Amino acid sequence: MKAKYWRMVFADTFIFLLRFDTRDELLWRINDLCLYLNHYITKSGQVYKLSLSMGIYEVDGETDDIVSMADRAYIARQTIKNKGDTAWAFYDGAVRDKLLHEKEIESQMERALAExxxxxxxxxxxxxxxxxxxxxxxxxxxxxxxxxxxxxxxxxxxxxxxxxxxxxxxxxxxxxxxxxxxxxxxxxxxxxxxxxxxxxxxxxxxxxxxxxxxxxxxxxxxxxxxxxxxxxxxxxxxxxxxxxxxxxxxxxxxxxxxxxxxxxxxxxxxxxxxxxxxxxxxxxxxxxxxxxxxxxxxxxxxxxxxxxxxxxxxxxxxxxxxxxxxxxxxxxxxxxxxxxxxxxxxxxxxxxxxxxxxxxxxxxxxx
CATH class of the missing domain: 3.20.20.450 (EAL domain)
Incomplete structure (x- = not known):
């Protein structure tokens, strides 16, 4: 499966930029990628089974820079609670508001306890x-x-x-x-x-x-x-x-x-x-x-x-x-x-x- 852009951020974190027409097509391509990765066989015959989690940001403007897109995808991935073999979550305004609300709570919790x-x-x-x-x-x-x-x-x-x-x-x-x-x-x-x-x-x-x-x-x-x-x-x-x-x-x-x-x-x-x-x-x-x-x-x-x-x-x-x-x-x-x-x-x-x-x-x- 080919991607227009990919980059390794950390040893186990990658960024992919994919073209798609519909969300169903996007999910099909992601599923295809997961199947490909989980059928990797070494020379010794060992099969690797990976636990994958993905945050997905759908680009809605040509002016978005790669850093902003990656940050939003990362925010979406943070919302995944029960990770199975493969799990993904989409970024949207509700996700952003929820995480901002949680950060606000975390910034207040020590003071609230002390007071x-x-x-x-x-x-x-x-x-x-x-x-x-x-x-x-x-x-x-x-x-x-x-x-x-x-x-x-x-x-x-x-x-x-x-x-x-x-x-x-x-x-x-x-x-x-x-x-x-x-x-x-x-x-x-x-x-x-x-x-x-x-x-x-x-x-x-x-x-x-x-x-x-x-x-x-x-x-x-x-x-x-x-x-x-x-x-x-x-x-x-x-x-x-x-x-x-x-x-x-x-x-x-x-x-x-x-x-x-x-x-x-x-x-x-x-x-x-x-x-x-x-x-x-x-x-x-x-x-x-x-x-x-x-x-x-x-x-x-x-x-x-x-x-x-x-x-x-x-x-x-x-x-x-x-x-x-x-x-x-x-x-x-x-x-x-x-x-x-x-x-x-x-x-x-x-x-x-x-x-x-x-x-x-x-x-x-x-x-």
Whole structure:
């Protein structure tokens, strides 16, 4: 396949300038090039299989210089998330705006963390039998200096890619520990609050010691804080995960498996990791009403209970969903049906409205 212009930029990066009439023709030529490259056979008979990623910029003016065209193609390539054998992405205005927005966020993230702009919103968790508050999940929000709330989907995926999520997760854990200690000092009876930990944190060999140090410095009893890790984190490295869970259990911190059922589910995985609570993903809850889905939910709950694992259902939004989950023995529910995520002040009001006696409070901190 011939190109009007090609140039090697780095050892594994090339620029091609191709003529085409339609996008379909362009993609056909690119596919032809990929097939050609992946059929290269050495003299010894070895076949090379290449993983190719391409950013494509369609030149819309004769005045574009080669540097500008290459930059735009590179920007498009940066947007490719799941690389298979071959992946490509086209440059357009939306791509440019997205990357500029991400660069703006990255330029502000350290300052925002230092100035306390990241805050916790608390989503209540309720027992299905008594319909009583038994806990909450701390969800990160970014409240800018102009009081605009930035939702997590706009920054969390970026922070997971650039590594800043490690700092943010530690900060959120410390924030929740301080808040719980403050509520205890004010005479409230806090419920256990779970804090999310990114799977990226697990590759830091000092992560458990740091979290334990934060907990001890705050003076908060371990029963009032839990850690949530996504199902994919358990799937990636079971040996590391078991070491983390064992160390956390030694100081009394319980561990939840979040997003169970989102693609990596394995019954054997439940046998191999000593989790305390399994969180049933919202995708299961959304399918309540379908007979086959309901059977799957019922059996997951039965299996979890047989392993002494409690079950929380996420994303419960309707009475029908709640009643089904209650009837099949789900332990706890979380979702808009009982409570939306709310700032600390509103959650403190909720704590004040709940009626607790000493024995009940003790029992809940052990859940």
């Amino acid at each position: 306390g702009e990241f805050i916790a919103y608390y989503q209540p968790k309720y027992s299905t039998k008594e319909q009583r508050l038994i806990g909450a999940e701390a969800l990160v929000r970014w409240r800018r200096s102009d009081d605009v709330i930035v939702p997590p989907y706009q920054f969390v995926p970026l922070f997971e890619r650039n590594g800043f999520i490690n700092k943010l997760d530690r900060y959120m854990f410390e924030l929740v520990c301080r808040q719980q200690t403050l509520w205890l000092g004010e005479g409230l009876a806090p419920v256990p609050i779970s804090v999310n930990m990114s799977r990226m944190c697990l590759y830091d060999p000092h992560i458990v010691d740091e979290y334990i140090g934060i907990l001890e410095e705050s003076g908060l009893p371990a029963a009032y804080v839990k850690l949530e890790l996504t199902e994919s984190a358990f799937f990636e490295n079971t040996s590391i995960m078991n070491g983390v869970i064992e160390a956390l259990h030694k100081v009394g911190i319980k561990v939840l498996m979040d997003d169970f059922g989102t693609g990596y589910s394995s019954m054997m995985m439940l046998k191999n990791v000593d989790i305390d609570v399994l969180k049933l993903d919202k995708s299961f809850v959304d399918d309540i009403g379908d007979e086959r889905s309901e059977k799957i939910i019922s059996n997951i709950i039965y299996l979890a209970h047989s392993l002494q694992i409690e079950v929380t259902a996420e994303g419960v939004e309707t009475k029908a969903q709640f009643e089904f989950l209650r009837d099949v023995g789900c332990d706890y529910i979380q979702g808009y049906y009982f409570g939306k995520p709310q700032p600390a002040e509103a959650f403190a009001d909720l704590l004040q409205k709940e009626t607790w006696n000493g024995s009940d409070a003790d029992a809940d901190t052990k859940s």
